[in-house]
Amino acid sequence: MSDTAAPAPPTPASTVAFIGGGNMASALIGGLLAQGMAPAQIEVVEPSEAARSGLLAQFGITAQALPGPELRAADLVVWAVKPQVFREAALQARPLTNGALHLSVAAGIRSSSIAQWLGTERVVRAMPNTPALIGRGMSALFARKAVDALERKRVEQLMAPTGETLWIHEEPLLDAVTALSGSGPAYVFYFLEAMTRAGTSMGLSETQAHRLAVGTFAGAAELARQSDDAPDVLRQRVTSKGGTTHAAIESMEHAGVGDALVHAIEAAQQRARELGDEFGT
Numbered sequence: 001m002s003d004t005a006a007p008a009p010p011t012p013a014s015t016v017a018f019i020g021g022g023n024m025a026s027a028l029i030g031g032l033l034a035q036g037m038a039p040a041q042i043e044v045v046e047p048s049e050a051a052r053s054g055l056l057a058q059f060g061i062t063a064q065a066l067p068g069p070e071l072r073a074a075d076l077v078v079w080a081v082k083p084q085v086f087r088e089a090a091l092q093a094r095p096l097t098n099g100a101l102h103l104s105v106a107a108g109i110r111s112s113s114i115a116q117w118l119g120t121e122r123v124v125r126a127m128p129n130t131p132a133l134i135g136r137g138m139s140a141l142f143a144r145k146a147v148d149a150l151e152r153k154r155v156e157q158l159m160a161p162t163g164e165t166l167w168i169h170e171e172p173l174l175d176a177v178t179a180l181s182g183s184g185p186a187y188v189f190y191f192l193e194a195m196t197r198a199g200t201s202m203g204l205s206e207t208q209a210h211r212l213a214v215g216t217f218a219g220a221a222e223l224a225r226q227s228d229d230a231p232d233v234l235r236q237r238v239t240s241k242g243g244t245t246h247a248a249i250e251s252m253e254h255a256g257v258g259d260a261l262v263h264a265i266e267a268a269q270q271r272a273r274e275l276g277d278e279f280g281t
């Protein structure tokens, strides 16, 4: 018998695993591939045949219908399933993912529930939004205490191609983030729909109205981003005394549009809390 130790089996390259391969997972996977990660370093568990075909066509990734031993190579597991199925999915994958850092994008589900289901304290939550698909997302991140600085960097690196990130240090605020920026793109689209409807009812074509509304949103948002002035100051600059904008803003104030929007966002926050209560531990 030789006293030379047998060569160690090659260490598999570290991989990132996604549990759930829908919209949010796709946005993150697109970013990882753009960073130069190979499709073979990305594992996806996705029960829907249609979604698996989509992942293969879009990214060249062969997703698995069920969690299997390939998950063991993942040092980072991203949870991109709906809150309603998180617990079941976590309990299924738990024996295969010990040792990994976990990142959840699920709305409402608290990190204490995730830690309990997965049997680890190494849990980060992110709340992204759909502009992540084009690298213009706005995400907030929250890490449990056991997550070290290097692991936080790892998460930042994963999120970087999707847009801006912001760490928050009080987990309950993630429900506010979910309500504001997580759901926020839908509010913008809702306004765009209404503005386009107004345009067509005044005689513009659908295409003209859509282009004018989208261009206005994009330009005004960029102006707000670049300007040192607060939105109310920027608004006042558009609003000539006795002019057209004044007539519109007066009408909106009379209808309570601003307050209604605040109430709507509070309803979203409340729903995020309920999701945590209903589908958490």
Ligand SMILES: NC(=O)C1=CN([C@@H]2O[C@H](COP(=O)(O)OP(=O)(O)OC[C@H]3O[C@@H](n4cnc5c(N)ncnc54)[C@H](O)[C@@H]3O)[C@@H](O)[C@H]2O)C=CC1
Binding pocket: 019, 020, 021, 022, 023, 024, 025, 045, 046, 047, 048, 051, 080, 081, 082, 083, 085, 088, 089, 105, 106, 107, 127, 128, 129, 130, 182, 183
């Ligand atoms: N869509 C959005 O704007 C945002 C969504 N989120 C959160 O991201 C999470 C995913 O949302 P989306 O990607 O929009 O949903 P989605 O429906 O596009 O993707 C979820 C995927 O999970 C799969 N799935 C179901 N059961 C599974 C299981 N047991 N194991 C693995 N995969 C399973 C589904 O087939 C589906 O493809 C949700 O928790 C949501 O709260 C967070 C921020 C924004």
Ligand SMILES: O=C(O)[C@@H]1CCC=N1
Binding pocket: 107, 178, 182, 183
């Ligand atoms: O509507 C939802 O529940 C998810 C979370 C934020 C955006 N979409």
